[in-house]
Amino acid sequence: MARKDLIDIASLHPEEIEFLLDQSKSFKKLFTHSVKRIPALEGKSVLMLFYEASTRTHSSFEVAAKRLSAEVTNFDVAHSSISKGESVRETIETLQAMRTDYIVIRHSHPGLPGMIARQTTASVINAGDGAHEHPTQALLDAFTIKEKFPDPRGKKVLIIGDILHSRVARSTSTLLQKLGIEVAYLGPGSLVPKYGPATIRRFTDYEAAMAWAPDVVYLLRVQMERQDVQFFPSLREYHRVYGITTARLAEISDQGLYIMHPGPVNRGVELCDAVMDYERSLITNQVENGISVRMAVLDWLKPGGDFPKQESYVARPQTSSTVLIP
Numbered sequence: 001m002a003r004k005d006l007i008d009i010a011s012l013h014p015e016e017i018e019f020l021l022d023q024s025k026s027f028k029k030l031f032t033h034s035v036k037r038i039p040a041l042e043g044k045s046v047l048m049l050f051y052e053a054s055t056r057t058h059s060s061f062e063v064a065a066k067r068l069s070a071e072v073t074n075f076d077v078a079h080s081s082i083s084k085g086e087s088v089r090e091t092i093e094t095l096q097a098m099r100t101d102y103i104v105i106r107h108s109h110p111g112l113p114g115m116i117a118r119q120t121t122a123s124v125i126n127a128g129d130g131a132h133e134h135p136t137q138a139l140l141d142a143f144t145i146k147e148k149f150p151d152p153r154g155k156k157v158l159i160i161g162d163i164l165h166s167r168v169a170r171s172t173s174t175l176l177q178k179l180g181i182e183v184a185y186l187g188p189g190s191l192v193p194k195y196g197p198a199t200i201r202r203f204t205d206y207e208a209a210m211a212w213a214p215d216v217v218y219l220l221r222v223q224m225e226r227q228d229v230q231f232f233p234s235l236r237e238y239h240r241v242y243g244i245t246t247a248r249l250a251e252i253s254d255q256g257l258y259i260m261h262p263g264p265v266n267r268g269v270e271l272c273d274a275v276m277d278y279e280r281s282l283i284t285n286q287v288e289n290g291i292s293v294r295m296a297v298l299d300w301l302k303p304g305g306d307f308p309k310q311e312s313y314v315a316r317p318q319t320s321s322t323v324l325i326p
Contacts, residue, residue: 002302005117005124008133009174017142017178023296024143028289031067040299041070046102047095048074050127054106056263056287057127057137061104064294073100088112089119096120101303105129123301131165137262138171140293142179144285145216148258153180158209160186160242161220161270164193168262169220173200184212187242206242210251216282217252219244219261219270235269244271249278258282 003016030038046065050058065072075095088107095103096119104125105113110132117124128134142152149155157176163169163185173183177199184201185192186209192202203209222238239245244252244259249272252259259271259281267273275281 002300004302004304005114006135006297006301007114007117007124007126009135009138009171009178012135012175012178014178017139017175020139020293020296020300021143021146023299024139024289024292027295027299028292031291037067037069039069041065041068041101044068044070044101044303045099046070046072046104046298047098047100047122048072049077049091049095049103049105050075051077051105051107052128054127056290057106057134060287060290061125061127061136061294061298064291064298065102067291068295068298070102070298088116092116092119096122102298102301121304123303125297125301128167130167132167132170134167134171136290136294136297137168138175139297140286140290141168141172141218141260141262142175143293144260144282144289145176145181145258146179147285147289148282149215152176154182155216156182156184156212156214157216157218158184158186158203158212158214159218159220160209162191162222163187163220164191166220172218173197184209184214188238206248214257216258216260217244219259221262221264221266222269235266239269243269244275246272246274249274253278253280256280260286262286 046061048058048062062072062074100122102123102125103116103120104127105116106127106129107113108130110130113124113126113129126133126135128137145152145155145157159169159173161169169185176183177197183199184203186203186206189204192204194202201212203212222235257280259275259278261270261283263283263286265271265276265283276283
């Protein structure tokens with residue numbers, strides 16, 4: 001059954017996840033075989049409403065929408081009435097009057113995309129809300145892993161880095177567990193929260209985490225802009241203790257492990273330069289697969305439909321700076 005909105009991963013049923021991943025595979029086959037445009041969303045409009053900077057997610061959604069023949073409008077937040085004090089609610093009412101069909105939104109406040117979805121007939125897609133959720137990133141991560149492991153049940157993914165501030169870690173770990181994949185976290189104790197699913201292992205020691213024998217090492221960007229206190233001595237020290245150094249990359253290569261990263265990459269922090277040329281790096285695959293997955297999501301959602309109300313995932317406070325939107 002189609003939905004109006006995609007706000008989070010937690011509310012997705014296994015059948016919906018499998019459907020979206022299957023559709024992503026079909027869309028990827030289309031545009032890798034010279035079919036660059038199909039009329040699936042011809043006559044539909046997609047509004048890109050990004051209150052935070054983005055390269056991969058923004059461009060990926062724009063390309064996906066255009067390949068489905070939708071009209072794309074980029075809302076210039078910096079030069080809009082928002083700079084004059086206009087509220088998000090007033091902005092959405094204005095956009096609603098324009099009869100847009102889809103709103104792809106990124107915002108620093110957790111829960112805001114869900115609030116917007118309840119106020120508009122447009123299909124709302126959460127492209128990242130604070131340190132809360134990033135559902136399409138989780139879907140493209142799962143799709144990328146399934147390309148290497150068609151039956152991923154029982155596989156292990158080690159997520160390394162700033163778990164506390166990462167919406168990617170939350171969404172991706174939730175989705176991977178729904179697919180039967182084991183997940184573990186590794187990072188400084190201050191950045192690996194103790195709450196959350198008991199099924200996720202927590203490591204603070206690199207060697208102990210690697211002894212867990214993961215199949216995929218998933219690196220997260222250290223989000224300095226979300227850290228209101230100092231969580232570790234220095235970036236150089238972080239790289240030495242938790243980063244993929246040249247020596248660690250050699251060990252990973254010997255074990256045949258895959259490496260992933262949602263981007264943007266901080267070279268010399270999460271990883272050394274050589275990782276980008278590693279034959280089992282899936283970082284470029286993730287970027288490519290983002291287009292297929294977002295095509296599948298746009299094609300699946302149905303704007304203005306009369307759908308049952310979905311449970312809204314409540315944002316859990318992560319830091320003192322977290323703002324909850326009713």
